[in-house]
Amino acid sequence: MRATVIHGPNDIRVEEVPDPVVRKSTDAVVRTVLACICGSDLWAYRGVAAREKGQRIGHEFLGVVESVGADVTTVKPGDLVVAPFVWSDGVCEFCAEGLQTSCPHGGFWGTPGSDGGQGEAVRVPFADGTLVQLPADAQSDPRLLTAMLALSDVMSTGHHAARAAGVRPGATVAVVGDGAVGLCGVLAAKRLGAERIIALGRHEARTAIARTFGATDVVAARGEEAVEAVRELTGGLGAHAVLEAVGTEQSMKTAIAVARDGGAVGYVGVPHGGSAGVDIGQMFDRNVSLRGGVAPARAYIPELLADVLSGAIDPSPVFDAAVPLDGVPDGYKAMDERTALKVKITF
Amino acid sequence: MRATVIHGPNDIRVEEVPDPVVRKSTDAVVRTVLACICGSDLWAYRGVAAREKGQRIGHEFLGVVESVGADVTTVKPGDLVVAPFVWSDGVCEFCAEGLQTSCPHGGFWGTPGSDGGQGEAVRVPFADGTLVQLPADAQSDPRLLTAMLALSDVMSTGHHAARAAGVRPGATVAVVGDGAVGLCGVLAAKRLGAERIIALGRHEARTAIARTFGATDVVAARGEEAVEAVRELTGGLGAHAVLEAVGTEQSMKTAIAVARDGGAVGYVGVPHGGSAGVDIGQMFDRNVSLRGGVAPARAYIPELLADVLSGAIDPSPVFDAAVPLDGVPDGYKAMDERTALKVKITF
Known part of the structure; x- marks a missing residue:
């Protein structure tokens, strides 16, 4: 064959x-x-x-x-x-x-x-x-x-991210990454009852799919600018559940930074940034959890x-x-x- | 005054x-x-x-x-x-x-x-x-x-670690650290119904208190040796819930390593090792969660x-x-x- x-x-x-x-x-x-x-x-x-x-x-x-x-x-x-x-x-x-x-x-x-x-x-x-x-x-x-x-x-992995992030009915969710897994994460979050879904991505064809999958907001920025945008959209508080679907140092950093205090990051991007993006001090002060892995x-x-x-x-x-x-x-x-x-x- | x-x-x-x-x-x-x-x-x-x-x-x-x-x-x-x-x-x-x-x-x-x-x-x-x-x-x-x-x-913080680690009735729990918080973590795990509680510590007077608080096993080793001992005590699988009550790079590394696949580390030790002890690759492959923070x-x-x-x-x-x-x-x-x-x- x-x-x-x-x-x-x-x-x-x-x-x-x-x-x-x-x-x-x-x-x-x-x-x-x-x-x-x-x-x-x-x-x-x-x-x-x-x-x-x-x-x-x-x-x-x-x-x-x-x-x-x-x-x-x-x-x-x-x-x-x-x-x-x-x-x-x-x-x-x-x-x-x-x-x-x-x-x-x-x-x-x-x-x-x-x-x-x-x-x-x-x-x-x-x-x-x-x-x-x-x-x-x-x-x-x-x-x-x-x-x-x-x-x-992809769909199972997006679902794992949503589950790991603790998406619940009424939750505010942020999804870091506009690849196929991130988009499926949007769909999974919607399926689990998220009320507000903020998709972070800069590729317009992809964020258009995110919107059809249930994203209520799109943030076309990265790094500190993206963090500020999500904070602004959430009254300064951040998202209850954050889906990390990239796996780089920057995406992990962004994911933790946009989580609400007491919230969780569900990560499914294969980690290629080591632990450098895991800001443990910020996680500690704000009780942000990190859950997920291979789905x-x-x-x-x-x-x-x-x-x-x-x-x-x-x-x-x-x-x-x-x-x-x-x-x-x-x-x-x-x-x-x-x-x-x-x-x-x-x- | x-x-x-x-x-x-x-x-x-x-x-x-x-x-x-x-x-x-x-x-x-x-x-x-x-x-x-x-x-x-x-x-x-x-x-x-x-x-x-x-x-x-x-x-x-x-x-x-x-x-x-x-x-x-x-x-x-x-x-x-x-x-x-x-x-x-x-x-x-x-x-x-x-x-x-x-x-x-x-x-x-x-x-x-x-x-x-x-x-x-x-x-x-x-x-x-x-x-x-x-x-x-x-x-x-x-x-x-x-x-x-x-x-x-201390007691509230030990309880937070146990809650964050997801201690449930019947669970196997490992507690990294024999300070007052670690000992209270043992007591909290026992209170939440843990069946087996492995206390990691080398100070005999303290591990003696751990035993009166409910520890079923004591591992008086550190690093790789401690990890092997916990794995041996748990049929190679590790602990469902791990309480990290120290806050150093080594203690975090040990905590993640002794967690069972799909388990969680509840960390309350104020992080003084940065993110260096957070082995994100191992967490990803084995779906080990990291939860906790200031109680x-x-x-x-x-x-x-x-x-x-x-x-x-x-x-x-x-x-x-x-x-x-x-x-x-x-x-x-x-x-x-x-x-x-x-x-x-x-x-």
């Missing part, structure tokens, strides 16, 4: 690789129907996150089950399924608690020895613990399929899927471009240059 | 100062019955926290109301009262939410222009919002008085007082030494040299 391989910074290729097969009785092989490129893939693309030469890449996909091992009971060949961005055994203490990202048998797509999501098929370890079945008839509805693809990462998407997919199917939420607009598998390198380039927000891969 | 004044590092004096009087209609003047020295006073004593020469010091006291302003309605001359370590107006949005430490009219005892707690009397701003009345007959019970004195800071003691005193009066908790053992007012400089020395855990000041 053909799959996306990373050879080094700015060197993404689509190559012939061995076809995946069921190796263990708990495996399934899934034929990819839709996949996509994540903002976090760009850290590897840019050489900021280290990758071995020749490693697979991509961690978001949905598809049709092609074959299953003897012990797989929840999905069967022909089923339409979505995978969260980590696999997990589904039976350990952490999986039972809904923190599948800490499953001792879990792993991240594309790590050495595993398939990535940006390929024609994927061997899925612990299929029962990992995959979530989707309605078969969704295959004929491209918009719905796209919305469901978002559950594998246990598997825990969230069922409830978010229900809302996608009912039409209550539709994250599909975060995908503003699509490429066939051979176009994946162009997709990375477009996202790196910010000419595309999030690129869908069609098969 | 006589009060404690800080003139510089290691220069604490007891001097004659003007008698406090009611200046505003919301003030009260309280004649001190008991006060004490806080671990956080040592940061000023050691010159780590800056103080103006001649500033008052001390922020924990209980006493008898001597006079009140015309608008004070909840306490009257002759009432026995305890003060939390910050004053607050009692009527603002933050006071209503129980975050009195963020009251815009609030302040910290001993800041320039205000009285400190380590003196014969204290002018209390916003007496209605600040003071909590105690049973009059408690004056004849020295142990009970001492236990109630702990509510002004809104005023919010907690009523419920903790009820448990002190019923005998359900008794924090008085954290006071292992007592001095009269003239002995306060010796008290600082003893605490600085760790020959005393927490020094009570009698009047």
Whole structure:
């Protein structure tokens, strides 16, 4: 089959690789129907996150089950399924608690020895613990399929940020970052009942989506200027809940600074600024909490899927471009240059 | 009257100062019955926290109301009262939410222009919002008085750490620090239903108190060795809730490292290590939360007082030494040299 391989910074290729097969009785092989490129893939693309030469890449996909091992009971060949961005055994203490990202048998797509999501098929370890079945008839509805693809990462991650930040009905929320996760954070905050949602971002096409997702205000500034703007919009108090969806030193600093005393920052941007943006003195004086991390998407997919199917939420607009598998390198380039927000891969 | 004044590092004096009087209609003047020295006073004593020469010091006291302003309605001359370590107006949005430490009219005892707690009397701003009345007959019970004195800071702060760390019935808790706050954190965790409480500390007299307060295990190690010991005691998983009651880079690092994935660190040690101990990468990968800050003691005193009066908790053992007012400089020395855990000041 053909799959996306990373050879080094700015060197993404689509190559012939061995076809995946069921190796263990708990495996399934899934034929990819839709996949996509994540903002976090760009850290590897840019050489900021280290990758071995020749490693697979991509961690978001949905598809049709092609074959299953003897012990797989929840999905069967022909089923339409979505995978969260980590696999997990589904039976350990952490999986039972809904923190599948800490499953001792879990792993991240594309790590050495595993398939990535940006390929024609994927061997899925612990299929029962990992995959979530989707309605078969969704295959004929491209918009719905796209919305469901978002559950594998961005929508679940935006939801994790909102949950971690403690978004409650009536809350004032600020969202730092206008990438796909930030936008999904706006949608998640709206879904959880936020009354006021301030989106921080300077890219007009993106903040326009933020508004359709429920943002009531947009702050097109950064740093101290952005902090002042949010304070002004909130009567000087700041936001009860702040979603940090970037992962840099500056974004973390801004997130903490715009939080209301006693409020919380829900952070899901992969931290690339170390702890330098974490102003612990300010957090201490104002009782601002810092919660979040890698989102246990598997825990969230069922409830978010229900809302996608009912039409209550539709994250599909975060995908503003699509490429066939051979176009994946162009997709990375477009996202790196910010000419595309999030690129869908069609098969 | 006589009060404690800080003139510089290691220069604490007891001097004659003007008698406090009611200046505003919301003030009260309280004649001190008991006060004490806080671990956080040592940061000023050691010159780590800056103080103006001649500033008052001390922020924990209980006493008898001597006079009140015309608008004070909840306490009257002759009432026995305890003060939390910050004053607050009692009527603002933050006071209503129980975050009195963020009251815009609030302040910290001993800041320039205000009285400190380590003196014969204290002018209390916003007496209605600040003071909590105690049973009059408690004056004849020295142990009970001492236990109630702990509510002004250490016991309330230990409780804040336990709350921030999310201690729940059945939880496994680790407490980093064997100072008076850490010990009160053990007591607070026990009170909130923790099943297992691991106290980290190397001072035997203190860890002995931790055991009487409810610690089930003691780890007399630091750094990597302490982390390994806690992991071993918890089947490799770590503690659901970690109370950080020191405030250094190493203590924060240890606290995060011993937290279970998905768990929380409740930190109340005044941060003196900057953000260096906050391992954001580890927090992210394992979804460890960081919550806490300056404790809104005023919010907690009523419920903790009820448990002190019923005998359900008794924090008085954290006071292992007592001095009269003239002995306060010796008290600082003893605490600085760790020959005393927490020094009570009698009047």
